[in-house]
Amino acid sequence: AYLKTSVDNPPTSWSTFLDKNFLEKYRGKVSLLVEFLDVVQASMIKLGYNPAERKNWNDDVMDEVIRLLKDVKPYLVGFYGAGQYMPELVAGRLYLAQAWSGDILVVKEENPNVEYVLPEDGGLYWMDFIVIPRDAQSIDEAHEFINFLLRPDIMARNAKAVLYSSPLKRDILMQYAEQTNDEELLELLENPLLYPPEDVKLVPNPVLDEDVLRMIERVRTEVQAPEGGVIPMAAILIVVVVAFIVFSYLMFRRRRS
Missing domain, CATH: 3.40.190.10 (Periplasmic binding protein-like II)
Incomplete structure (x- = not known):
């Protein structure tokens, strides 16, 4: 874009x-x-x-x-x-x-x-997929739901909502759009972002x-990773050890004074 x-x-x-x-x-x-x-x-x-x-x-x-x-x-x-x-x-x-x-x-x-x-x-x-898990309990209902989503009227609503192409063939949706005089759907079906021309190279x-x-x-x-890469663990340990030594020395000096 x-x-x-x-x-x-x-x-x-x-x-x-x-x-x-x-x-x-x-x-x-x-x-x-x-x-x-x-x-x-x-x-x-x-x-x-x-x-x-x-x-x-x-x-x-x-x-x-x-x-x-x-x-x-x-x-x-x-x-x-x-x-x-x-x-x-x-x-x-x-x-x-x-x-x-x-x-x-x-x-x-x-x-x-x-x-x-x-x-x-x-x-x-x-492509996005709808799948039915192997151990699903409501397989018949799952198939019913998929069949519902594949209805031309539902596919048309989905396409207009998400602005992506449909798993239904374009010709099926085109026929539905013409039958229902759905201008919005017709415009989407002609949009090259949803349905690229045949001469466009696509890589799956x-x-x-x-x-x-x-x-x-x-x-x-x-x-x-941040510029310079990730700080090595050894460097972190060295910093911690040095800080501990300095802190111990300061506490020793404080007690002496």
Whole structure:
């Protein structure tokens, strides 16, 4: 997402967006997502790796990702969640943000100067799931609830509420919108943020096995660590011991006096 009144030439790719030469102009006015899965994937694309391919999830690639993110970190205002970047974009204090598409549609209602780019080198897409636990007691009711959510009228209400695409095929919702003269739904079904054109490159999330989650957490920990890294435990112990010696000496002097 970007503020068109403040960004003359918005980036069209992760390759540009994560380039420190580009970010220099907007230092302190840029945020990346606090959800590091998406930060890591965007960085991998910038570096020429397809995050949808499991072979690219390895420690060598993560080392490159960490170096890249540490390079661009000084230009960022921070790693923001929706509760932070949305009001900052509305207020015009944030110029560029890695953001969820549905959130930007909400932001645009309050600040029409906010626009959105689908990266040419790969927009990240994902799916939420409804699952029935193996030991569920009310399985029939669970299926009834899922069937209820999949009704076109309910899917239409959900799409208009959350501003994300529906698990129902677009043609089904389009037919429902035309039959009910639902102009709001028709507008959403034509919005490229909900239903990107076929020529847009989309990159799916990887399978989040334990090893992938470990690598994401490793990147997050190392990138978000304070400058200079975490203070070694040995250094902390030395400080504590020195403080204790000084305190004991002062107490001894006090008793002597």
